[in-house]
Amino acid sequence: MIETVDLTKKFGDLTAVSSLSLHVEKGEIYGFLGPNGAGKTTTIMMILGLVPPTKGEVRLFGKKLSEDYFNIKRRIGVLSEVQYLYEEMTAYEYLRFFGELYRVERLDERIRAVLGQVNLYERRHQILKGYSKGMKQKLSLARALLHDPEILILDEPVSSLDPYGIKEVRDILLEENQKGKTIFISSHILSEIERTCHRVGIMSRGRLLAEDTMADLKRRLADEVELELELETVTETILSALQSLPFVVAVEAHGSRLRVKTKADQDYRGQISSTVFNQGGVVLAFSRREMSLEEAFVTITEKNLSLLTKEDSAA
Amino acid sequence: MSVSHRIHAIRVATKREIRSTLHGIGLYVVLSLVFLVASYVFANTVLRNVGDAGILALPNPVTLPLIVSTGLAAAYLGLCSSLSISRDRDLGTMEVLFYGPVDAVAYVLGKYFHQLAAYGVVLAFTLVNFYGLSVVTNVGFSLEIAGIMLLSVFLTSCMVSFGIVLSAGSRRMMVSVILFLGFVLFFLIFSLVHAWVIGAAGRDAASTMVYVRMIMDSLDQVIRWISPVEYYLRGMDAVLRKDTSGYIMSAVSSLLYSAALLAVSVWMLRKKGVRR
Numbered sequence: 001m002i003e004t005v006d007l008t009k010k011f012g013d014l015t016a017v018s019s020l021s022l023h024v025e026k027g028e029i030y031g032f033l034g035p036n037g038a039g040k041t042t043t044i045m046m047i048l049g050l051v052p053p054t055k056g057e058v059r060l061f062g063k064k065l066s067e068d069y070f071n072i073k074r075r076i077g078v079l080s081e082v083q084y085l086y087e088e089m090t091a092y093e094y095l096r097f098f099g100e101l102y103r104v105e106r107l108d109e110r111i112r113a114v115l116g117q118v119n120l121y122e123r124r125h126q127i128l129k130g131y132s133k134g135m136k137q138k139l140s141l142a143r144a145l146l147h148d149p150e151i152l153i154l155d156e157p158v159s160s161l162d163p164y165g166i167k168e169v170r171d172i173l174l175e176e177n178q179k180g181k182t183i184f185i186s187s188h189i190l191s192e193i194e195r196t197c198h199r200v201g202i203m204s205r206g207r208l209l210a211e212d213t214m215a216d217l218k219r220r221l222a223d224e225v226e227l228e229l230e231l232e233t234v235t236e237t238i239l240s241a242l243q244s245l246p247f248v249v250a251v252e253a254h255g256s257r258l259r260v261k262t263k264a265d266q267d268y269r270g271q272i273s274s275t276v277f278n279q280g281g282v283v284l285a286f287s288r289r290e291m292s293l294e295e296a297f298v299t300i301t302e303k304n305l306s307l308l309t310k311e312d313s314a315a
Numbered sequence: 316m317s318v319s320h321r322i323h324a325i326r327v328a329t330k331r332e333i334r335s336t337l338h339g340i341g342l343y344v345v346l347s348l349v350f351l352v353a354s355y356v357f358a359n360t361v362l363r364n365v366g367d368a369g370i371l372a373l374p375n376p377v378t379l380p381l382i383v384s385t386g387l388a389a390a391y392l393g394l395c396s397s398l399s400i401s402r403d404r405d406l407g408t409m410e411v412l413f414y415g416p417v418d419a420v421a422y423v424l425g426k427y428f429h430q431l432a433a434y435g436v437v438l439a440f441t442l443v444n445f446y447g448l449s450v451v452t453n454v455g456f457s458l459e460i461a462g463i464m465l466l467s468v469f470l471t472s473c474m475v476s477f478g479i480v481l482s483a484g485s486r487r488m489m490v491s492v493i494l495f496l497g498f499v500l501f502f503l504i505f506s507l508v509h510a511w512v513i514g515a516a517g518r519d520a521a522s523t524m525v526y527v528r529m530i531m532d533s534l535d536q537v538i539r540w541i542s543p544v545e546y547y548l549r550g551m552d553a554v555l556r557k558d559t560s561g562y563i564m565s566a567v568s569s570l571l572y573s574a575a576l577l578a579v580s581v582w583m584l585r586k587k588g589v590r591r
Contacts, residue, residue, distance in 0.1 A: 050413055050589055070320035070416040078414035084407030088335065100327045101415055143411075 001026050001151055001182040002047060007056035009042050009206075016042040018206040019056070024184055024199075029177050031193035032186040034203035040186045041081065043203070044155055047184075048078060060151065074102055077144035081156040083136040087129040091120055091139055094128060095146055102147035114142040117172055133160040141169060145176065152176065152183045158192055170196055224249055227272060229258040230285035238279045245275060256284075321421045328417070328425030333432045342433060345391045346440050349384040353441075356380040357448060376454045377445055378463065382551065384444075385467035388437040389474045390499065392430045393543070396478025397495035399426045400584070401485045409589045419584045423479060423577055430475040431468070438464060459554060462562065466550040469569035473543035476576035483580040484587070502542040509535055546572055 002024040009017040017039040024030045034040050045051035047058050049065040057064060060072050086094060092111060099107040115121040118138035123131075131139065137160045144152060157173070158166045166189075173196055177183055187193050193200060194214060201211040210217060231238070234253050242251045242260060247268050249261040262268045273283050336342050361376040400423075403409035412422065442464065449456040478495055485491035509531050515524050539545040546569040553561030 045590070048414060050410065069418060070317055070324075073414070073416040076414070078411075080410065080414070082407060084411050086331075086335075086408060088338075097327070097331050098415065100330075101324065101412075101417070103323065 001028075001061060002030075002184060003059040003062075004043070004047065005057050005059070007043065007046060007058065008054050009039070009046060009051065010054045015206050017046070017053075020203075020206075020208050021056075022201055022208060022211060024182060026182055027177070027180055028199060029173070029183040029185065029197045031197035031200035032184060032203070033188075033190065033193060033200055034186075037205075038203040039206040040203055041155060042206075044153060044184075044186060047153065048076070074147065075150045077147065077149035077152045079137075079140050079144045079152070079154045079157050081159065083133070083140045083160075085128045085131075085136055085139065087127070089128055090125050091115065091128060091131075091142075092124040094139065095143060098143050099146055104147050110146055110148075114145045117145065118142045119168065134162060134165050137161060138165065138169070141172070145172075150181060152181055154183065154185045154187075156187055156189075157185060158187070158189055166192065224261045225264045225268075226289040227260045227262065227269065228285075228287045228289060229260065229272070229276070229283055231256055231258060231276065232282040232284060234258060235279065235281065238276055238281045241275050241279045242272065245271065247271075320416055321418065321424075324417045324421035325425045325428060328412070328421065329428045329432060332425065332429035336429070336433050337436075341391075341395070342436065345388060346437065349388055349437065349441065350444060352387060353380040353384040353444065353448075356383050361452065361454065376452075377449060377457075377460055378555075380448075381441070381445055381460060381463050384441060385437075385464065385470065386547070388434065388441070389467060389471040389547075392434055392437075392471055393474030393478040393499070394492065394495055395433075396426065396430050396475045397481045397491045398478075398488055399430075400479065400482035400580070401488045401491040402482075404486060404589065404591060405488050407591050410591070413589045419581045423483065423580045423584060426479055426482075427472075427475055427573075427577060430478075431471065434468065434471040434475075438468065462554045463551070466547065466554060466562070466565070469550065469566050470543070470547035472573040473546050473569050473576075476573040476580075477543045480576045480580045480583070483583040486587070486591075498542075499544075502538065502544055505531075505534070505538060506544075540572075543572070 002022075004020050004022050007017055007020040008015070020039075020043060022030075032040055032043070042051060046053050047060070049058070049069070061075065063072060065072055086097070089097070092115075095111045095114070096107065099110060104110050111124075112121060115124055118141055120135060120138055120142065123135070128136065128139070137157070141154075141157065144154070152173075154173075158169050161169060170192060173183055173185075183196075185193065185197065197214065199211070199213050200217060202209045234256055239251055239253060239258075242248055242258070245268075247263045247265075249263065250259075251261075252259040260272060262272070269286065269288065273286060276283055357377070357380040360379055364376075400409070403412075409422070417425075445460060446456055448454075449460070477498070478491075481494045481498070482491045485494065512524065512528050512531050515528075546565060550562060550565030550569070553559075553565055
């Protein structure tokens, strides 16, 4: 649905995006992450045809934008980071204008539906100047959904929302994805990306550092795995037996709980539980602590930043 | 296929803009001003002539007030045009439009037709006003008045295109407004100074004024193609001389001028981008 090939954008000497090749499949929710200045917004602008690339190309629905500009644009819904609205209009008038622009059929019905989705229907006749930041963001989301697009491109969709609003938007996005929409989200709120996205791409300094499914990304990044066990009783023999295992990196005991760090090359849970069992222990609970996306993000960007810094100084 | 999409985008954008203009106060202020200025000029020429001499000695008594009022309205719409694109870019609303099925051509033409539609309102008001004036004063509603009214549409087209091209090239509203006012003032001052120099050089052919006149004549040759007012003046001249082919030429050259400026605006918009 969205494909970039060797996409590069230079502003003078500054390379904002460097040889970016990414591919977003139909029906996928793709999270686009990166620190400030990583080149995320420039990439989105190039995808939308608002910033011309220095090199490379963008394909949407398998076509270049120039091949079928108007039809492609009608199949995309976009929510930008900052909400630019016609503030003298009411929410109803605003959506009516965009609905006419996108040639939405049964427009009144659609306006009612999308305003209902974002809980703004009661405020439809209020002038937008009086809307809060969060309300403006939700109205912009309603605008992006109005023409029932096949692709949603969202830049920081929950940045101005309170926790209730964030949940509301998350539910809307998951619901729209269930209906078959492909969603491309750029966000700093990593917990939201983690809860919503199937796949993520991590950018830094204009380069795509990693791209994978959430689970595989975390697995690839982890050098060690942390396991938590709750035993009936923790004995010295159990502790020393675990410590003697070649793949165990560290063992910590906190009352009846054990925290065991193992190498991440394979799953050692079976061997851990049989070792405990062989030493007369009883396992009451066993869990594997997952790496959060935030930890993965920091690991990837830090690792790659030091690499990039080395490359820069070598150059 | 893209032509129909483009026409649709132009139509929807123009509709929104004209609705916004009709809900605003600016157009009504200008209409009131046009009415007052036209009435003042009419009273100061026709009625004063009648009062002083007891007879009406002017061949076309309504022409001057009509030229002043349509010129005023066209200048106002030119000023609005000089704000239009830079304001949208400044406010970020242009970017949101371009997320959807709107391209640079549709956007620029939407702005152009919006101002022309606003001029349609002005023209309807002017027509009623001057027709009423002609009937009440019994000076007659001539074909010449209709000719000037039609010509004012081409003047407005030139003014609006001129404003749009300045707006497309500016990132800030203030810059485009200053540029527009600056250029219009320059054209007016140049034309006054040029007229004075022609007179002065005529009186003293041996002085350095002849060289000044030559320089100003050369500049005038350039300005007459750049200034939107020049196209109107040429048409006006044709109306007064009852020169039909000159009138048609003026209308066609006004349209060509507008088309060229709108094409430059599209190019500038593409070059500058739509982002703030």
